Amino acid sequence: xxxxxxxxxxxxILFGLSLAGMIINRKNLIIVLxxxxxxxxxxxxxxxxxxxxxxxxxxxxxxxxxLAVAAAETAIGLAILxxxxxxxxxxxxxxxxxxxx
Amino acid sequence: MNFTPPDFFPAxxxxxxxxxxxxxxxxxxxxDQKNRGITYFLTQITLLGTAVVAISLHxxxxxxxxxxxxxxNSQAILLKIFILLSVSxxxxxxxxxxxxxxxxxxxxxxxxxxxxxxxxxxVSAYSFLTLYLGLEIFSLPLYALIALKGNKPVCxxxxxxYFIMGxxxxxxxxxxxxxxxxxxQSFNIHEIISMMSLSIHTEPLLLTLGLVFMSAGALFKxxxxxxxxxxxxxxxxxxxxxxxxxxxxxxxxxxxxLTHILVEALPVLFPQWQYLLIAVALLSMxxxxxxxxxxxxxxxxxxxxxxxxxxxxxxxxxxxxPRGYGAALFYMIIYVVMSLGAFGVITxxxxxxxxxxxxxxxxxxxxxxxxxAFMMLLILFSMAGVPPSAGFFAKVxxxxxxxxVNIVWLPAVALVFAIIGAYYYLRVVxxxxxxxxxxxxxxxxxxxxxxxxxxxxxxAVFFLGLFPTTLIELCQQAFLA
Numbered sequence: 001x002x003x004x005x006x007x008x009x010x011x012x013i014l015f016g017l018s019l020a021g022m023i024i025n026r027k028n029l030i031i032v033l034x035x036x037x038x039x040x041x042x043x044x045x046x047x048x049x050x051x052x053x054x055x056x057x058x059x060x061x062x063x064x065x066x067l068a069v070a071a072a073e074t075a076i077g078l079a080i081l082x083x084x085x086x087x088x089x090x091x092x093x094x095x096x097x098x099x100x101x
Numbered sequence: 102m103n104f105t106p107p108d109f110f111p112a113x114x115x116x117x118x119x120x121x122x123x124x125x126x127x128x129x130x131x132x133d134q135k136n137r138g139i140t141y142f143l144t145q146i147t148l149l150g151t152a153v154v155a156i157s158l159h160x161x162x163x164x165x166x167x168x169x170x171x172x173x174n175s176q177a178i179l180l181k182i183f184i185l186l187s188v189s190x191x192x193x194x195x196x197x198x199x200x201x202x203x204x205x206x207x208x209x210x211x212x213x214x215x216x217x218x219x220x221x222x223x224v225s226a227y228s229f230l231t232l233y234l235g236l237e238i239f240s241l242p243l244y245a246l247i248a249l250k251g252n253k254p255v256c257x258x259x260x261x262x263y264f265i266m267g268x269x270x271x272x273x274x275x276x277x278x279x280x281x282x283x284x285x286q287s288f289n290i291h292e293i294i295s296m297m298s299l300s301i302h303t304e305p306l307l308l309t310l311g312l313v314f315m316s317a318g319a320l321f322k323x324x325x326x327x328x329x330x331x332x333x334x335x336x337x338x339x340x341x342x343x344x345x346x347x348x349x350x351x352x353x354x355x356x357x358x359l360t361h362i363l364v365e366a367l368p369v370l371f372p373q374w375q376y377l378l379i380a381v382a383l384l385s386m387x388x389x390x391x392x393x394x395x396x397x398x399x400x401x402x403x404x405x406x407x408x409x410x411x412x413x414x415x416x417x418x419x420x421x422x423p424r425g426y427g428a429a430l431f432y433m434i435i436y437v438v439m440s441l442g443a444f445g446v447i448t449x450x451x452x453x454x455x456x457x458x459x460x461x462x463x464x465x466x467x468x469x470x471x472x473x474a475f476m477m478l479l480i481l482f483s484m485a486g487v488p489p490s491a492g493f494f495a496k497v498x499x500x501x502x503x504x505x506v507n508i509v510w511l512p513a514v515a516l517v518f519a520i521i522g523a524y525y526y527l528r529v530v531x532x533x534x535x536x537x538x539x540x541x542x543x544x545x546x547x548x549x550x551x552x553x554x555x556x557x558x559x560x561a562v563f564f565l566g567l568f569p570t571t572l573i574e575l576c577q578q579a580f581l582a
Contacts, residue, residue: 008283011279015272015276018272019269022265022269029261032265036265036268036269036272039268039269039272039276040272040275042276043272043275043276043278043279046276046279046280046283047279047282049283050279050282050283053283054283054286056286056287058287058288059279059282062230062278062282062288065230065233065234066233066275069233069234069237072237072241073237073241073268073271076241076244076245076264077244077261077264077265077268079245079248080244080245080248080257080260080261080264081261083248083257084254084257084258084260084261087254087257088254096258096261096262098254098255098258098338099255099258099259099262099333099334099337099338
């Protein structure tokens with residue numbers, strides 16, 4: 001029997017993976033965008049698990065909103081990525097060092 | 102099954118903004134190159150008109166609508182008035198800048214208006230769903246705005262950094278919301294409050310984790326240490342007009358986000374979030390004030406100053422009393438007015454092909470344009486907290502709120518940091534008044550409305566310091582209801 005805790009653990013692992021993907025990754029900005037996406041999916045996992053456990057459909061409605069916003073967010077992220085590539089001919093994370101941070 | 106339409110009246114400000122945004126979009130489509138300036142006036146009419154409606158709504162009783170997910174109370178109206186006014190000032194300051202730097206497209210004004218719409222929704226949110234949607238509507242246009250100036254690679258780097266940090270922030274916020282949803286079976290703030298008062302021991306672990314993640318998301322958005330890494334980079338990398346925009350109104354929206362989460366939804370967890378906020382406030386004040394000293398770039402310096410100022414604002418929330426919350430709101434409003442003026446002067450001094458960035462660029466401003474230098478002097482004195490400026494009363498307010506609840510050591514530490522902080526503000530004053538100018542040409546402001554705006558802005562800082570009572574009372578009332 002798969003319990004609520006198992007789903008939450010999967011959600012937490014996905015969330016941790018996405019965070020690690022953003023911090024450890026030094027190569028490719030597209031991987032960062034994928035990690036952003038994965039982070040939102042980890043949240044969706046949590047919402048659906050709770051929603052089914054609590055017998056409350058509102059959690060799943062929230063998931064639809066997150067999916068829609070995630071699509072818009074990725075569109076903007078990719079657009080910025082394209083103009084960045086046009087100017088630098090690279091999407092390497094380590095090349096983003098003009099600003100000191 | 103019966104469907105009764107919700108009461109649309111409380112959302113009148115948002116509907117006005119949205120309707121006018123669509124109008125600006127249509128008008129822009131049919132304008133030829135020469136008449137593009139009309140979009141500017143339409144945008145100003147939208148912002149000021151909505152602000153006037155907001156002022157007329159002030160004092161009306163609290164209404165909750167849309168199935169308990171939208172609220173209109175005095176706090177929301179006050180924040181909306183200042184958001185609308187500050188964006189209107191931002192557009193006035195940056196008008197020449199965006200024309201000379203070829204950002205003058207209708208998209209600029211459209212993105213600004215959509216961002217304002219998002220801030221209004223966020224301020225009025227009464228459920229975590231509206232909160233999240235408002236947050237995204239206001240952040241997404243800002244990412245695009247920074248990247249709008251296509252010919253400068255550093256802008257795109259700033260945009261992608263802002264984008265990634267913003268995405269992480271909303272990821273944290275959402276993860277927190279999901280945990281609180283699991284603990285309280287609802288993401289409606291009203292239902293969460295009643296759920297908490299019914300059974301305090303719902304799921305303490307889930308609640309605490311949810312609180313930590315949600316406040317981390319909000320602190321990210323406000324740029325509070327230890328989540329501040331993006332602030333100096335984004336401020337420095339963005340074109341000056343965009344720095345002016347992201348340094349002002351979004352801070353008010355971020356404040357609304359933080360208070361919705363902590364003060365309105367989770368007051369039961371006050372003991373937990375008080376410790377959390379004490380830690381981040383101390384860290385912010387230390388990091389902001391100390392690192393700002395060594396900055397040569399004025400935008401980076403003001404970025405660190407914003408980190409420090411957010412730390413002072415948190416002191417009001419730490420007090421945990423309506424008086425403290427009111428003081429925090431007052432601090433936030435005064436901070437936004439000051440940073441509007443400071444970044445406004447920076448934007449006005451930038452010309453085609455010249456971005457004012459170094460502190461040295463201010464050298465001898467007094468001989469080049471005495472009035473502008475004097476306005477900058479008032480603003481910097483206020484930021485340093487010199488009495489009788491508004492910044493002084495803002496600091497006194499938050500510190501007094503802490504002393505009232507018998508926390509004395511924290512205000513003492515905050516004062517020490519404020520004294521350290523005074524150094525780098527006064528350094529700019531010294532550079533403006535006592536150094537020889539690098540170029541002797543006087544600075545002439547072209548348009549009259551820009552001059553008027555900066556004068557109003559500078560004098561407002563001064564007069565809000567002389568007569569702070571009205572605004573302080575408005576802020577206090579916002580949290581007493």
